[in-house]
Amino acid sequence: MRPAARLSAAIELLAEIGARGEAADQVVDRYFRARRYAGKQDRAAIAALVWYAVRRRGALIHLTGGGDTPRILAMAAAVLTGAADAETVAAWATGEGHAPAPLSDAERAALAALSDPRPAPPWVAGDYAEELHPLLLRRFGTRLAAAVAAMAGRAPLDLRVNTAKIDRAGAMAELAALGLSVEPCALAPAGVRVAGRERLGRLAPFAEGRIEVQDEGSQLVALACDARPGMAVADFCAGAGGKTLALAADMAGQGRLLALDVEERRLSRMMPRLARAGIEGFVTRAVITDDLLDREAGAFDRVLVDAPCSLSGTWRRNPAARWNVTLERVRELAGxxxxxxxxxxxxxxxxxxxxxxxxxxxxxxxxxxxxxxLGRHGDFTVLDHETLPPGISGGRLGIALDPAAHGTDGFFVAALGRNPG
Structure with missing residues (x-):
């Protein structure tokens, strides 16, 4: 592909990402699967432009004087990544063949503005919406710049070893023999970090349920439950079952594990994962209803609520999502x-x-x-997080994890104990 065609592809991809509202990596993967003719170097060059534009969207809009179209974002990314200078980018845009259409006056002005950068406020430098600045400042304080810088990078590929089938050392040896570069996660005892962006679907350790993809922070959330063999445990917002799998491993297949959600459709997505892990007969699934809550009241030793949220802690994985969060939405979610x-x-x-x-x-x-x-439920108190590894300290109401301090996605977890009576 010629450089002009690569630029056109980047523009097309950015338009799809903006229109679909789904995770950018899914859009990119689907785009390239449908275009097998694009060579490895072509895909790499196109992806570089797209990911720069997605991750640095706020800065690009600022530097171009407000340009927020896929064309301006892609062209500005080409200039700022060093793929070409502004004059060359303009020369590519001939409208002939697979080249982008010629630049408008506004687009020429946007590219020209890149040569005279203006000072950027914190939300521009950190690439998030201005209205979220007070929320992030409240969380991070003087650490804000370092925290948002850590969220600008790509998230690592973390795996959780299914300890019901193999220990971590054995899994790491198996993965290394397959040519993967691996190391133990620093905090999660069953975690393995893989260098690069490996495709695991066809590898035997994944297909046979010895490993699962799961961020280290997510593994720590499951660990905070302190689920043990013989207990009755409920995963209240189970979704696709990532934490259900971790809880099952901690329970060693003994006791009762109930996966709950508001829709059967969501619960059905976990079935292939349960089958790979060999625990489909151990996990019971059910839709949350008033009748179920009445019937199961007071029946569980452990209940995990992995609540629907803004997903702001996953911005490294889906950087486009940082522009979908509003103060109003955060208030709605809190309720x-x-x-x-x-x-x-x-x-x-x-x-x-x-x-x-x-x-x-x-x-x-x-x-x-x-x-x-806690103000509504006087029979609950905050517990110490003694089940989490050393090096993780919490506040009065729970533990907050973030990429800068812990190398994980952003997570919050609080363990609340019900008084014995």
Whole structure:
């Protein structure tokens, strides 16, 4: 492909990412699967432009004087990544063959503005919406610049070893023999970090259920539950079952594990994963209803609430998502999270544990939700997180993980104990 065609492809991809509202990596993967003719170097060059534009969208809009179209973003990315200078980019845009259409006057002005950069406020430098600045400043304070810088990079590929089938040392040896570069995760005892962006689907350790893809922070959330063999455990917002699998491994297939969600469709997505792990007969699935909450009230030693949230802690994995969050949406989610916690608390037996988790960076979805819950439920108190590895310290209401401090996605977790009675 000629450089002009690569630029056209980047523009097309950015338009699809903006229109579909789904994770950018899924759009990119699907785009290239449908275009097998694009060579390895072509895909790399196109992806470089796309990911730079996605990750640095706020800065590009600022530097170009407000240009936020896929064309301006892709062309500015080409200039700022060193793929070409502004004059060359303009020369590529002839409209002939697979080249982009000629530049408008506004697009020429946007490219010209790149040569005279203006000072950027923190939200531009950090590539997030201005209205989120007070929320992030409240969370990180003087650490804000370092935290958002860590979120600008690509997330690592983390695996959780299914300890019901193999130990971590054995899994690492198997992966290394397959040519992967691996190291143990620093915090999660069953975690393995893989260098690069490996495709695992056809590898025997994945296909046979000895490993699962799961961020180290997510593994720590499951660890905070302290699920043990013989317990009754409920995963209240189970979704596709990532934490359900981790809880099952901790329970060694003994006891009762109930995966819950509001839709059967969501629960059905976990079935292939349960089958690979060999635990499809151990996990029971059910849709949350008032009848179920009444029937199961006080029946569980552990209840995990991995609540729906803004997903701000996953911005490294889906950088386009940082532009989909608003203050209004955060407030809506906080109300929903409180209602979910209230419902889940009904299942916890006296002396049991309710674990609340989000992949949000915002106190409004995290500590504030926990504090409000404790105000409504005097029979619950915050527990020490003694089941988590050394080196993880928490605040009064829970533990916040982030890429800069812990090398994980952004997570919050609070363990709440129900008084014995």
């Amino acid at each position: 929903l999270q409180g209602r979910i916690l209230d419902a889940a608390a009904r299942l916890v037996k006296p002396g049991g544990r309710l674990v609340y988790a989000t992949c949000s960076l915002f106190l409004e979805e995290d500590e504030d939700v926990v504090e409000a819950f």
